Each structure stands twice: as structure tokens, then as C-alpha cells.
Amino acid sequence: GHVVEYRGSAIASMTMEQRMTLCNMSIEGGARAGMVAPDDTTFAYLEDRPFAPSGRVWD
Incomplete structure (x- = not known):
């Protein structure tokens, strides 16, 4: 099987639910x-x- 990676300005503007x-x-x-690669929205x-x-693991 294959995996599809989504990226670009359209993806960056999506909410997490949309992603x-x-x-x-x-x-x-x-x-x-x-x-979708993790970013600030993620x-x-x-x-x-x-x-x-959480805590040290999150940082």
C-alpha cells in the first residue's frame, strides 16, 4: 500500500477536523x-x- 502526504497553502489553512x-x-x-506533517495547528x-x-515530554 501507499501513503499520501498532503501539504501546501490549502492544507496549512485547514482546521484539524478538516485535515x-x-x-x-x-x-x-x-x-x-x-x-499532514505536524505544525502549529497540530x-x-x-x-x-x-x-x-505533558510536562518535559511535551517540551
């Missing part, structure tokens, strides 16, 4: 997975989530 939807739709195109989404790393 997750896009990556989930990669399966419909025959990929095993879709991914880290803001993960911050203070119950199962996200």
Missing part, C-alpha cells in the same frame, strides 16, 4: 493512510488533550 477528514478519505483513493490541537504528552 483528519482529508486523511481519512485517502483510503477511498486506495492509500493505506494519509498524513500542536495547538493536541495541547491539554487528556492523552497528549
Whole structure:
């Protein structure tokens, strides 16, 4: 199988929910997975989530 990586200005302007939807739709195109490289939007989404790393591990 293949993995699709999404990038560019359109992806950078998406919310995390939109990015997750896009990556989930990669399966419909025959990929095993879709991914977007983590950026500030990703880290803001993960911050203070119950199962996200915290403390020294987060920094």
C-alpha cells in the first residue's frame, strides 16, 4: 500500500477536523493512510488533550 502526504497553502489553512477528514478519505483513493506533517495547528490541537504528552515530554 501507499501513503499520501498532503501539504501546501490549502492544507496549512485547514482546521484539524478538516485535515483528519482529508486523511481519512485517502483510503477511498486506495492509500493505506494519509498524513499532514505536524505544525502549529497540530500542536495547538493536541495541547491539554487528556492523552497528549505533558510536562518535559511535551517540551
